[in-house]
Amino acid sequence: MSDQSRSPGRESQPQKALELSRREFLLASGASLAFVSAPGFGADGGPRTPWNLPEKRPIKTLENVWIPLKDGRRLAMRIWMPLDAEREPVPVVLEYLPYRKRDLTRRRDQPWGDAFSPYGFAFARVDIRGTGESDGVLLGEYLQQEQDDALEVIAWLARQPWCNGAVGMRGISWGGFNSLQVAALAPPALKAIVTQCATDNRYTDDAHYVGGVLTFDDLEWGADFKLVLTTPPDPEIVGDRWREMWLERLKATPPVVTEWLTHQRYDAFWQHGSVATNYAGIKCPVYAVDGQIDSYRDFVARVLKNLQVPRKGLIGAWGHRYPQIADPGPGLDWVQEEVRWWTQWLKGVDTGIMDGPMLWAYMETQTASEAWPKDVPGRWVAEAAWPSPRIGSRRLFLNADGLSETQAPARALICRSQETVGLTKREWFPNDMDVDLPPDQTPDDKRSLLFDSAPLQADVEILGNPQIVVRLASDRPVAHLAVRINEVTPRGESWNVSYGVLNLTHRDGHEKPTPLVPGKEYEIRVPCYFATHRFRTGSRIRVAVTESLWPMVWPSPRPVTLTIRAGESYLLLPVRPAEAIEQAMPIPIIRDAIEKRTAASPKALSAKVIVTGPDASGLVAVRKELPSPPRVVAGVGTSVSGGSVWLRSIREGDPNSSVWSVEWTREMRRGDWNIALHSRVELSSTAEEFRMKESISASEAGKPVFDRTWDRRIKRDLM
Numbered sequence: 001m002s003d004q005s006r007s008p009g010r011e012s013q014p015q016k017a018l019e020l021s022r023r024e025f026l027l028a029s030g031a032s033l034a035f036v037s038a039p040g041f042g043a044d045g046g047p048r049t050p051w052n053l054p055e056k057r058p059i060k061t062l063e064n065v066w067i068p069l070k071d072g073r074r075l076a077m078r079i080w081m082p083l084d085a086e087r088e089p090v091p092v093v094l095e096y097l098p099y100r101k102r103d104l105t106r107r108r109d110q111p112w113g114d115a116f117s118p119y120g121f122a123f124a125r126v127d128i129r130g131t132g133e134s135d136g137v138l139l140g141e142y143l144q145q146e147q148d149d150a151l152e153v154i155a156w157l158a159r160q161p162w163c164n165g166a167v168g169m170r171g172i173s174w175g176g177f178n179s180l181q182v183a184a185l186a187p188p189a190l191k192a193i194v195t196q197c198a199t200d201n202r203y204t205d206d207a208h209y210v211g212g213v214l215t216f217d218d219l220e221w222g223a224d225f226k227l228v229l230t231t232p233p234d235p236e237i238v239g240d241r242w243r244e245m246w247l248e249r250l251k252a253t254p255p256v257v258t259e260w261l262t263h264q265r266y267d268a269f270w271q272h273g274s275v276a277t278n279y280a281g282i283k284c285p286v287y288a289v290d291g292q293i294d295s296y297r298d299f300v301a302r303v304l305k306n307l308q309v310p311r312k313g314l315i316g317a318w319g320h321r322y323p324q325i326a327d328p329g330p331g332l333d334w335v336q337e338e339v340r341w342w343t344q345w346l347k348g349v350d351t352g353i354m355d356g357p358m359l360w361a362y363m364e365t366q367t368a369s370e371a372w373p374k375d376v377p378g379r380w381v382a383e384a385a386w387p388s389p390r391i392g393s394r395r396l397f398l399n400a401d402g403l404s405e406t407q408a409p410a411r412a413l414i415c416r417s418q419e420t421v422g423l424t425k426r427e428w429f430p431n432d433m434d435v436d437l438p439p440d441q442t443p444d445d446k447r448s449l450l451f452d453s454a455p456l457q458a459d460v461e462i463l464g465n466p467q468i469v470v471r472l473a474s475d476r477p478v479a480h481l482a483v484r485i486n487e488v489t490p491r492g493e494s495w496n497v498s499y500g501v502l503n504l505t506h507r508d509g510h511e512k513p514t515p516l517v518p519g520k521e522y523e524i525r526v527p528c529y530f531a532t533h534r535f536r537t538g539s540r541i542r543v544a545v546t547e548s549l550w551p552m553v554w555p556s557p558r559p560v561t562l563t564i565r566a567g568e569s570y571l572l573l574p575v576r577p578a579e580a581i582e583q584a585m586p587i588p589i590i591r592d593a594i595e596k597r598t599a600a601s602p603k604a605l606s607a608k609v610i611v612t613g614p615d616a617s618g619l620v621a622v623r624k625e626l627p628s629p630p631r632v633v634a635g636v637g638t639s640v641s642g643g644s645v646w647l648r649s650i651r652e653g654d655p656n657s658s659v660w661s662v663e664w665t666r667e668m669r670r671g672d673w674n675i676a677l678h679s680r681v682e683l684s685s686t687a688e689e690f691r692m693k694e695s696i697s698a699s700e701a702g703k704p705v706f707d708r709t710w711d712r713r714i715k716r717d718l719m
Contacts, residue, residue, distance in 0.1 A: 056118035057082040060081060061079070064237050075134040077124050081121075082118070085122060085162035091166040092121065092163050093346075097128060102132055107633075119343075122163065132233060139252060139253075141174075150187075164346075166346040167189045172198075172322055176197055179193040179195045181273050183281075192344075194341060195286065196288075198290075200302055207221040211526070212265070213503045216553070216554075217427075219662050220646060223664045226681075227642075227666050229249060230679075250696070257681050257692060264716075279308075287313075287314075289314045292315060292317050292318070293318065295430070297530050304359060311358065317378065328371060328376050329595075340353045341353055358385050360585065362378055362379075362380055364377065365377045369439060369495055394575045395572055397570045398569040398570055399451070412565060417547040417548045417555065420550065420618075420650060422552055422553075423551070432607040435606070442493070452542050455538050458578075459537050463576040464574030465528060465531070466574060469525050471522070471523055471568040474562050476559075477516050480503055480549070480560075481504055481547065486541075487535050488540040489539050499528055504516055513718045550658065608627075620651075620652070625645050637670050639667075663680045664678070695708065696708055
């Protein structure tokens, strides 16, 4: 998704950069950085001579530098570099985004550039074509034009007199995506990447489809993305042509959400930009990073498994965040780690960073939902390789009387679709932690088919992707299956650890779905999200099965009855042995940052969620408001405001009563420059087709300058 999508998220509580979308990322507010030396580990696992950070060098920041392209267009760059770089050239690390270096990501970029560049690097923030102050128009996500431009940018950076010829790419969300995509093109000057909260498969692991089922995030990101495509450049940078550039962007803007909905299976549209189709194309070292509650986290394990280059992975406790501004915590001193990584691969200095384990993961002993805003309890664990030969698969049968290692006689259980099940697992992309983290699952559990283990006699730690194998039959050709894996505490609270969703017509893959034969039994395998969790002694492991999971995903076209074969279905848990050897985390840890900031600044700007119903007709509605009062961008003087409203409603028993809508607004003011944008997306359906409405409008000084609406019906493709 985009960055929020992938791209960034709004800033974590209590101080949120609410004028930013989830993809126009957080800022490093209040995250302290401890610059100390870090011990490494030798090949034999023993300690090695500590690697120390180099001496700092004075730096300068260039507000805007134009990068010329072969077609005559120019891309806008903001850059940090040592003052003496032309005398002593340095490597450059590129972050390449559509999220406006001049204003919207400034509070994030400034602390990073100021902290990172003094250690002997240039940091370049480049706006993608058609965004920020860069020329041209942007017409979609991860297009070939974006990748082609990136190749030119990398070659241009490598040729500069202040650069030693070595270039790296880093980024989170959108920047993590395109770091992988560009690495797969193997430009000669690109020596390494750091990719965070990203994915190798745009269909299965982005904000559009999950398990072949349409997600609400497709609309939320789509309405948000329309503002990315249509916000004008800053007149202080581009001069009087800003209005001409703005109108060019507005007129060129396509109905992006409609386009996404015309590709309901894993076709060439989604395969473009999915490096899972060409892992071998990546020739440079890769550091893959994510957090336990981010919706993109599965990519870390797949990248480690499938790449053949030097690689490392790290999975923390946080969501869609950089490690140094982790939410929830604990965080890590990530500047130090990246300096160590880039020194290894861009300067040719052995820092020992590759001597340690391939994967570091934070083993939580309590879910983020229970702990936030405090740090998640747990510890860092390490695996020398991934997949790890130490991780075993424990089978627990879904018996009619509960979850057990012993298989009981088969028994048929009925699971009917319930359109209003899923309110405790509302968001695919948790971003505003105070309202998005899944609460106690008990209300939805009571309406689910449940399989509970006996109270655990010892702790059980899992590290990897759980799977559910279900023997079932459906009375409809199109149906879904949703499974949640929860820990039920001795107090009776049910906390979500992992989950999976599958469109059952995609049971044999997402490229060529086929309808179910009503009444025929199938063995269905549902992969669940990567989890690093300790189920505690005395708790129960719970599997909750439903056909629906609204409002996170769109319902099946007609009411469904599934027949589940208990005793022939089972859960596979990736169990990490208790005797596994532990190592000390070499990256300095930042503790209690979110709790301290939350205590200092209460949730004045918090998102607000209102759930109403069911009323007498069975209607349930969910309204989410994300306010964004005016904020002046330091050093620029632009006042930015806006926000969004999300509406979802459905009537029990009628899947096609579902309606989703999202509105995003953005206003930017400085002196006599005053522009406003408003986007809206709305989805409804019948059993045979979707109806998608999109609109974008713009005004200058309160006077309308552009308004366009799209209204299209799209056939449901086994969806």
